[in-house]
Amino acid sequence: xxxxxxxxxxxxxxxxxxxxxxxxxxxxxxxxxxxxxxxxxxxxxxxxxxxxxxxxxxxxxxxxxxxxxxxxxxxxxxxxxxxxxxxxxxxxxxxxxxxxxxxxxxxxxxxxxxxxxxxxxxxxxxxxxxxxxxxxxxxxxxxxxxxxxxxxxxxxxxxxxxxxxxxxxxxxxxxxxxxxxxxxxxxxxxxxxxxxxxxxxxxxxxxxxxxxxxxxxxxxxxxxxxxxxxxxxxxxxxxxxxxxxxxxxxxxxxxxxxxxxxxxxxxxxxxxxxxxxxxxxxxxxxxxxxxxxxxxxxxxxxxxxxxxxxxxxxxxxxxxxxxxxxxxxxxxxxxxxxxxxxxxxxxxxxxxxxxxxxxxxxxxxxxxxxxxxxxxxxxxxxxxxxxxxxxxxxxxxxxxxxxxxxxxxxxxxxxxxxxxxxxxxxxxxxxxxxxxxxxxxxxxxxxxxxxxxxxxxxxxxxxxxxxxxxxxxxxxxxxxxxxxxxxxxxxxxxxxxxxx
Numbered sequence: 001x002x003x004x005x006x007x008x009x010x011x012x013x014x015x016x017x018x019x020x021x022x023x024x025x026x027x028x029x030x031x032x033x034x035x036x037x038x039x040x041x042x043x044x045x046x047x048x049x050x051x052x053x054x055x056x057x058x059x060x061x062x063x064x065x066x067x068x069x070x071x072x073x074x075x076x077x078x079x080x081x082x083x084x085x086x087x088x089x090x091x092x093x094x095x096x097x098x099x100x101x102x103x104x105x106x107x108x109x110x111x112x113x114x115x116x117x118x119x120x121x122x123x124x125x126x127x128x129x130x131x132x133x134x135x136x137x138x139x140x141x142x143x144x145x146x147x148x149x150x151x152x153x154x155x156x157x158x159x160x161x162x163x164x165x166x167x168x169x170x171x172x173x174x175x176x177x178x179x180x181x182x183x184x185x186x187x188x189x190x191x192x193x194x195x196x197x198x199x200x201x202x203x204x205x206x207x208x209x210x211x212x213x214x215x216x217x218x219x220x221x222x223x224x225x226x227x228x229x230x231x232x233x234x235x236x237x238x239x240x241x242x243x244x245x246x247x248x249x250x251x252x253x254x255x256x257x258x259x260x261x262x263x264x265x266x267x268x269x270x271x272x273x274x275x276x277x278x279x280x281x282x283x284x285x286x287x288x289x290x291x292x293x294x295x296x297x298x299x300x301x302x303x304x305x306x307x308x309x310x311x312x313x314x315x316x317x318x319x320x321x322x323x324x325x326x327x328x329x330x331x332x333x334x335x336x337x338x339x340x341x342x343x344x345x346x347x348x349x350x351x352x353x354x355x356x357x358x359x360x361x362x363x364x365x366x367x368x369x370x371x372x373x374x375x376x377x378x379x380x381x382x383x384x385x386x387x388x389x390x391x392x393x394x395x396x397x398x399x400x401x402x403x404x405x406x407x408x409x410x411x412x413x414x415x416x417x418x419x420x421x422x423x424x425x426x427x428x429x430x431x432x433x434x435x436x437x438x439x440x441x442x443x444x445x446x447x448x449x450x451x452x453x454x455x456x457x458x459x460x461x462x463x464x465x466x467x468x469x470x471x472x473x474x475x476x477x478x479x480x481x482x483x484x485x486x487x488x489x490x491x492x493x494x495x496x497x498x499x500x
Contacts, residue, residue, distance in 0.1 A: 078121045078145055079196035082160065083203075084108045087246075089193050090208040095183050098176040101167045102193060108162070110154040118160070121190035121197035122146040123173065128165040137162070146194055164194050177312045180273055181215065182254035184311050184324050187247070195246040199357045200462040202243035205320075209236045211253050218271060218307035219251035220244070220320045240320055242303070242460070245357050250319035252309040263288040266302055272310035274327045275334075283333045284308055286340055286382060290347050293378050298351040299452035300459065306350070308343065316342050318349035318371075338383050341391070344375035351455060359462040361416035366463055369411065369431015376432065395433035398425050410490030412465050434487040441483060442476050450475030465489075 089104040102125075108118070123144055130139045130148050138149040148162060173191025176183050190197040207219055213234040217223075221240030228234050240249070256271040259280040268287055270280040287308065295301045307322040310330040317324040323346035332339050352370035372395075380388030402408040407422040411431055419427075439447040454463075454471035465488060473480050 078119045079198055079201050080119065081112050081115045082108045082110050082118050084196055084201060086204040086206070087193070087195060088206040090210070091193070092210040093174070093176075093183055095176055095181055096178045098178070099167065099169050100174065100192060103165050104163075104193060106162045106164065106194070108160040110156055110158040110160060113153075113155050115150065115154040115158075117147055117149050120146045120148070120194045122166070122194045123168070123188065123191035124171065125166045125168040125191070125194065127194075128167065131163040132161060144190065166194065168192070175312065175314075180254060180312055181212075182252075182273065182312055184252035184309070185250035185319070186314055186317050186324065189246045189249050193249070195249075197246055199245045199247060199361065200359050202245055202460075204243050205240040205249050207238045207249075207251065209238070209251060209253065210234070211236065214255055215253045216256040216258060216271060217251060217253045218269060218309050218322045220249055220322070221304065223305075244320045244354060248318065248320040248354055250317070250322070250324075252311055252322070252324055254311075256309070259284075261288065263291050264301070266291065267305040269305065269307040271307060272327060272330060275310065275330060279334060283310075283330050284343070285337070287343070287347065289382065290344050290378055293381055294348055294351055294374065297374065297377070297448065297451060298355070299456045302350055306347070308346075316346055318346045318353055320354055321350075323347065323349075338379075338387065341375045341379060344378045345371045348374035348378075356455060356458040356461060356463050359464050362413040363464050364413070364416060365411040365427045365431035366465065366468060368428045369435060372428050372432035373435040376436075392433070392436050395429045395436070398429040399433050402426065402430065408490075411488045437487060438472065438480075438483060442472070442478070446476040
């Protein structure tokens with residue numbers, strides 16, 4: 001997957017109040033105005049009755065300040081104060097015009113008392129209306145966010161349902177290729193649907209995609225029978241029942257050729273405009289073996305169908321249940337059957353990236369470094385140690401270059417925003433190289449036992465680097481503080497700088 005440049009802070013972190021709020025109420029005990037107030041008529045202090053009253057009022061004021069600060073900070077972040085449980089979207093793209101219109105329902109639940117507004121990511125979409133049970137709700141656009149004012153403050157546990165109509169002409173996030181009659185999603189989900197665009201937020205997703213009848217579609221989850229509608233169009237319906245982060249939602253559609261195989265209970269679909277069925281089967285000849293390999297290493301089987309789609313252009317994009325890869329890369333695989341690392345990388349993401357996902361983009365290496373390493377491990381399994389060593393040597397050279405140019409960085413970022421090419425190298429290449437070195441240190445048995453334990457323990461959830469460290473220490477029986485200090489945490493951190 002190419003890197004998202006969207007900053008996605010961890011809004012699950014417990015909040016009390018902002019720094020300014022803390023500074024406003026913090027003072028030394030005994031200072032004038034705090035615990036000891038000079039009051040005319042009571043000498044140097046309060047009468048006991050007034051002292052008790054003051055303390056109660058002061059405590060209430062503090063609670064109010066904390067609540068107000070928490071509320072203000074919560075509402076500055078999409079998804080704060082509530083959980084989305086399910087999105088239901090009907091999307092009507094116009095491939096020739098490069099536009100779309102959407103109607104959607106969002107089913108959510110308040111996570112705290114006194115929730116007055118909810119914030120979603122909405123890119124540059126034009127919002128026509130927001131409703132709840134048919135009643136219009138007040139909303140505002142604040143940059144790329146949509147703020148919806150609730151009719152009354154909601155209590156924790158209150159069910160919320162929003163009906164949103166919108167339109168747009170996405171500049172990114174949804175690729176239109178009129179000459180090929182093709183469109184597909186890439187990276188930025190909030191550019192084509194209203195959502196909470198953060199990796200820690202998981203929700204089910206239902207999609208109805210309205211397109212010309214001669215197009216084939218791949219999307220998330222289970223496909224239901226398509227329905228023909230007027231105007232030569234067809235409504236394709238998909239349901240992703242297992243909750244996933246919104247960055248993994250997506251689809252691809254075009255007049256594709258198609259080849260279908262099965263691996264156990266998984267239906268495998270291969271799609272391309274340029275390649276016919278026979279060449280598709282050659283291009284993806286190793287997909288079944290990859291699936292078996294990753295199932296073994298993860299410790300649990302893949303569930304559902306999986307599609308690999310060759311599209312006009314992309315550096316590779318994982319989505320829940322499918323991957324988009326460029327037609328150019330597909331042609332290279334036909335020329336060199338060992339050139340399958342990207343196919344393995346994207347499939348590995350169905351475990352390391354989808355089944356378990358980094359809690360925030362600061363831990364992005366747990367997605368991308370893992371996928372890079374797992375792809376190399378599969379190459380070793382399929383083509384031998386030399387194929388693995390070639391990958392390792394490439395990572396080693398890139399890490400050395402980072403250090404020579406004094407642009408190395410810990411694998412964990414305090415803030416992931418507009419990453420440079422060097423930041424991406426840290427996450428992808430250095431992340432994979434660190435896993436290789438950990439494998440060398442622990443040995444085959446302990447290393448893979450730890451990988452399997454970590455992956456199984458966090459299936460369906462969000463992870464941090466500390467989660468990974470604890471799992472590897474438990475499985476190996478070894479304190480890995482020195483290793484993580486050198487190769488993961490580093491001695492200092494800087495923010496990913498703009499311009500890359």
